[in-house]
Amino acid sequence: MGLPADKSDATADRLAALTMPDGASWARIAREAASTRFQAMGLPGRRDEYWRFTQPDTLNAIQPPEAALYPPEDPPAFSALDRLSVVFRDGIFDPEASDDLALEGLEIERLSTATQADFHWAKDLYGVLETRGQDPVERPFAALNTAFATDGVVLRATKKILKPIHFRYLHEKTDSDAILHFVVRVEEGAELTLLEGGPAAARFNKCMEIDVADRGSFHHIRAQGRDHERRAVTHLFARLGEESTFKSFTLTANGRLTRNEAVIELTGDNATAHIAGAAVGDGDFHHDDTVFVTHDAVNCESRQVFKKVLKNGAVGAFQGKILVKEGAQKTDGYQISQSLLLDEDAQFLAKPELEIYADDVICSHGSTTGAIDEEALFYLRSRGVSASEAQDLLVLAFLAEAIEEIESEEIADDILTRLESWLVRHRG
Amino acid sequence: MLNIKDLHVKLEEEDKVILKGVDLDVPAGAVHAIMGPNGSGKSTLSYVLSGRDGYEVTAGAATLDGADLLVLDPEERASAGLFLAFQYPVEIPGVGNMTFLRTALNAQKKARGEDEVSAGDFLKLIREKAKSLKIDADMLKRPVNVGFSGGEKKRNEILQMAMLEPKMCILDETDSGLDVDAMRLVSEGVNALRDAGRSFLVITHYQRLLDHIKPDVVHIMANGRIVKTGGPELALEVENNGYADILEEVA
Ligand SMILES: Nc1ncnc2c1ncn2[C@@H]1O[C@H](COP(=O)(O)OP(=O)(O)O)[C@@H](O)[C@H]1O
Ligand SMILES: [Mg+2]
Numbered sequence: 001m002g003l004p005a006d007k008s009d010a011t012a013d014r015l016a017a018l019t020m021p022d023g024a025s026w027a028r029i030a031r032e033a034a035s036t037r038f039q040a041m042g043l044p045g046r047r048d049e050y051w052r053f054t055q056p057d058t059l060n061a062i063q064p065p066e067a068a069l070y071p072p073e074d075p076p077a078f079s080a081l082d083r084l085s086v087v088f089r090d091g092i093f094d095p096e097a098s099d100d101l102a103l104e105g106l107e108i109e110r111l112s113t114a115t116q117a118d119f120h121w122a123k124d125l126y127g128v129l130e131t132r133g134q135d136p137v138e139r140p141f142a143a144l145n146t147a148f149a150t151d152g153v154v155l156r157a158t159k160k161i162l163k164p165i166h167f168r169y170l171h172e173k174t175d176s177d178a179i180l181h182f183v184v185r186v187e188e189g190a191e192l193t194l195l196e197g198g199p200a201a202a203r204f205n206k207c208m209e210i211d212v213a214d215r216g217s218f219h220h221i222r223a224q225g226r227d228h229e230r231r232a233v234t235h236l237f238a239r240l241g242e243e244s245t246f247k248s249f250t251l252t253a254n255g256r257l258t259r260n261e262a263v264i265e266l267t268g269d270n271a272t273a274h275i276a277g278a279a280v281g282d283g284d285f286h287h288d289d290t291v292f293v294t295h296d297a298v299n300c301e302s303r304q305v306f307k308k309v310l311k312n313g314a315v316g317a318f319q320g321k322i323l324v325k326e327g328a329q330k331t332d333g334y335q336i337s338q339s340l341l342l343d344e345d346a347q348f349l350a351k352p353e354l355e356i357y358a359d360d361v362i363c364s365h366g367s368t369t370g371a372i373d374e375e376a377l378f379y380l381r382s383r384g385v386s387a388s389e390a391q392d393l394l395v396l397a398f399l400a401e402a403i404e405e406i407e408s409e410e411i412a413d414d415i416l417t418r419l420e421s422w423l424v425r426h427r428g
Numbered sequence: 429m430l431n432i433k434d435l436h437v438k439l440e441e442e443d444k445v446i447l448k449g450v451d452l453d454v455p456a457g458a459v460h461a462i463m464g465p466n467g468s469g470k471s472t473l474s475y476v477l478s479g480r481d482g483y484e485v486t487a488g489a490a491t492l493d494g495a496d497l498l499v500l501d502p503e504e505r506a507s508a509g510l511f512l513a514f515q516y517p518v519e520i521p522g523v524g525n526m527t528f529l530r531t532a533l534n535a536q537k538k539a540r541g542e543d544e545v546s547a548g549d550f551l552k553l554i555r556e557k558a559k560s561l562k563i564d565a566d567m568l569k570r571p572v573n574v575g576f577s578g579g580e581k582k583r584n585e586i587l588q589m590a591m592l593e594p595k596m597c598i599l600d601e602t603d604s605g606l607d608v609d610a611m612r613l614v615s616e617g618v619n620a621l622r623d624a625g626r627s628f629l630v631i632t633h634y635q636r637l638l639d640h641i642k643p644d645v646v647h648i649m650a651n652g653r654i655v656k657t658g659g660p661e662l663a664l665e666v667e668n669n670g671y672a673d674i675l676e677e678v679a
Contacts, residue, residue: 026649379518379572380528382478383588384506384536393531397522397571 003042010060011042017062020150030127033244034146037131050137053317054259054288059141059233064203067229067256073288076168077197077223077251080413081134083164086117086153090201091178105159105190109294111181115400122154125183129209129237137292137332139399142261145207149181157192157216164193164219169200171227177199180207184215186244193408194218199225199255204232214241214268220248221411223418224255228284231257242268242297249406251415252279252287253422259288266293266300266328276305276405280419281314281346281394282426288317289337293360295328304335307402309395311348311426321353324366328358335365340398342372344389361382368375393424429627430454430477430596432500436489437469437476446472448652449488457624461638461663462631464649464673470631471515473649474600478512479505483592506532509538513585515601515631518570524585527629529554530571536592557590561617578605586617596627597621602648603637615640635667648674 003011015038020031044051059292086108087097093110101108115121127146133139155165169184171362178201186192190213201205212218224232238246254260264273280289291303308316318337339348341395350367372394380390396419403419406412430452437447445467454460462470476483479502487559490497492508520528521609534544545553558568562585573581582602589597599618603611616640618628631643637659638646646662647654651673655678656662665674 103619183563234478242517344614357499373520375518376520378502379514379520380532381502382480382506382512383528383532383592384503385528386503386535387501388616389531389535390503394520395527397520 002386008044013061014043014060014067015039016085018328020148021112021115021150023115024117026118026123027126029309034127034130034143037134037148038140038143041138041143044140047379049121050290050319052374053319053351054257054286058231058257060260064175064177064231067171067202067227067231068174068427069171070199070227073226077418078164078195078411080414081164081195081345081410083166083195085166085168085256086226087168087170088151088178088180088200090173090176090206091180093152103161103163105157106155106165107158108153108155108165111149111154114154119154121156121185122183125155125185125209125211129211129239130207130235132239133235133237135154139261139263140233141205141233142207142237145179145181145205145235147297149179150208152181153226154183157186157190158187159189160191161193163196164197166197168289169196169198169204169408170199170227170359171199171201171225171230174202177203179205182206184210184218186210186218186237188213189215191217192219194220196220196222197225199227199230200232202230204230204234206232206234208236210236210238210239210246212240212244212246215243216241217245218247219407221406221415222250223415224250224252224258227263228246228254229256231255232262236264238262238264238273240264240266240268240273241273242271245271245404246273247407248275249415250277250401251418252277253418254281254285255287256284257286259268261290262292264293264302266295266297266302266312269298269300271300272302273300274305274405276303276402277307278399278402278415278419279316280422280426281308281310283312283314285310285314286317287315290321293322293323293333295322295331295333297328299330300328301332302334303405304337305402305405306337307399308339308348309342309398310348311342312340314344315347317349317350318367319351321355322363324356324358324361324363326357329357329360331361331363336401337367338398339369340372340395341369388427392420395423396420429458429493430629432490433489435473435476435490436486437483437605438486440482440484446483446652447476447598450652452647452654454629455607455625456627458645459622459628459630459641459643460597461643461646462629462649463633463663463666468649469550470630470649471600474512474598474631476543477505477598478502480511482520484602504537504539506592506594509535509595511589511597512597513582513589513597515604517572517573517581521571524570526554527569530590532588533591547574560586560611560620562668563587563589566672576664579607579610581615582606582614582651583610586614590617595626597626598630598631601633602630603632603634635663638663645658650675
């Protein structure tokens with residue numbers, strides 16, 4: 001089946017403007033295959049089922065629109081934690097600014113180095129989970145990423161890693177266009193906490209493939225940075241083995257356009273996958289969570305908790321699916337997407353989906369749009385709490401269920417502090 | 429302390445007049461009770477005094493220690509020392525009872541230019557007050573009023589009152605839904621706060637509560653007005669004969 005002419009032209013133009021990095025033959029093959037996948041899918045358009053809520057134009061464009069720099073956060077997310085930082089400036093790894101990455105049980109390598117060599121575990125994953133995630137829903141920006149990622153990291157945890165690994169993305173040029181690819185392998189029984197923070201670039205395409213082996217545990221917390229004009233499309237592809245745990249939380253405050261996709265496959269029995277997000281937007285803000293969780297094993301649990309607080313014309317979108325395959329009995333699937341609209345100009349679009357082919361499962365999903373509870377607001381004010389502080393309390397209460405998905409209290413506090421100061425900056 | 433003069437109130441959204449000239453003076457240290465049939469405007473009076481949206485004052489005045497209450501925001505009225513124990517306390521999922529009370533206490537202190545209480549001092553204080561109201565640690569940690577029984581909600585209102593130490597306390601049917609033991613706890617909580625500098629306006633249907641919290645003055649409210657004022661014996665009269673005789677007499 002061919003693409004419509006306009007789509008195929010735009011896709012060809014975009015491809016022509018990109019340069020495929022060199023590498024060992026396995027890497028070249030993987031990248032070429034991804035490029036072919038991308039070409040077959042074409043750039044997304046409004047008519048595509050999963051792009052009805054979000055305009056991909058600025059993601060499609062050959063050059064990203066300029067994005068003004070925002071004064072850096074003070075202090076940046078996660079800086080109070082004992083962690084190892086890997087710094088990228090506008091999508092380019094900065095070894096000087098990064099920590100020495102020697103840690104017991106951790107193998108970590110820059111993508112460009114890894115793709116020059118015979119990195120057996122990375123080789124088995126690079127583009128592999130992304131490819132699996134292309135069916136049944138196409139994700140062209142992920143294929144484009146696999147083909148053309150210019151930097152990134154491959155890392156492997158072989159035991160419990162004692163410190164979180166922190167990818168810190170600095171945005172320093174107003175016209176930067178970054179494509180980063182990460183491959184993460186958590187070996188049997190190993191544990192890894194991964195932090196991501198910062199706006200990254202004027203336009204940021206990030207793809208992360210995460211393979212969690214049996215009884216492995218992966219925790220992911222990200223804060224997407226405060227730059228108002230940045231645009232981002234990110235993908236998480238995760239495959240979970242038996243009794244493994246996957247937990248991911250994302251905070252998005254600001255950003256002109258953010259599309260966060262997550263594709264999670266529970267392939268081993270008794271695995272757990274939780275994915276949560278808190279997004280706060282004021283004005284020119286469009287935030288889209290597109291999530292696909294597949295249950296393909298027995299007795300697995302999945303939770304999707306997405307909350308958005310929107311005002312002043314900000315738009316939130318949620319497309320979330322739970323697919324329970326035949327034989328995936330005893331599945332416990334939960335999905336909630338909610339928005340709190342602080343005025344009448346904000347908008348929330350949601351498409352929750354369930355598709356179930358097993359009979360012994362519990363699955364629930366719900367989606368709501370609401371305003372601040374005036375009764376609660378008056379009650380708080382009648383006790384002396386100012387109107388703005390009372391509203392902030394109610395907003396944080398609304399977000400609580402998502403924030404509670406963060407296991408570490410220290411990290412949850414860091415996220416909460418960021419939300420609190422965002423609320424103070426965006427009062428009125 | 430609280431002075432209400434010829435207060436007229438209508439609903440903002442409809443042409444419905446609810447208060448039709450309320451006059452009331454509660455001096456410092458006094459306990460006044462308001463009784464009256466359902467729908468006579470008692471809750472409306474308490475809401476208007478505390479600054480809830482939805483009402484329009486068309487005439488009259490209300491002052492607290494001489495300061496015009498009606499121009500203040502609800503939070504300013506609270507900091508000025510006004511407290512309403514709600515007839516129907518509001519549930520606030522996601523906001524911890526303790527966080528709520530500490531935020532409120534410190535907001536009031538800040539507004540009055542006083543020092544905030546430290547987390548440690550706050551904890552000590554709330555534990556002590558909660559204990560006398562038989563509010564356990566679990567209730568303090570739970571979200572505000574969520575999953576509380578009717579009686580627990582009312583005790584929680586009194587706990588807030590005890591923590592915030594207002595000078596003018598309005599209790600709107602705090603006794604409704606309370607069993608005998610809870611009524612005693614709540615009354616003891618209120619009586620412990622009685623003070624020469626603190627006044628109470630107790631809205632109730634029942635003499636029962638007034639056996640515990642002895643009022644100095646009892647008012648009868650009907651159809652948006654105070655129609656009769658007397659001593660504690662007025663409450664007994666209502667208890668024995670209902671409102672019919674009184675309403676007939678003043679008609
Ligand atoms: N927000 C409102 N909307 C419509 N009617 C109201 C509202 N508030 C009060 N009322 C009406 O005003 C009258 C007085 O009510 P209320 O003050 O609750 O009386 P009480 O507390 O004495 O029982 C009642 O007829 C009630 O239905
Ligand atoms: Mg009432």
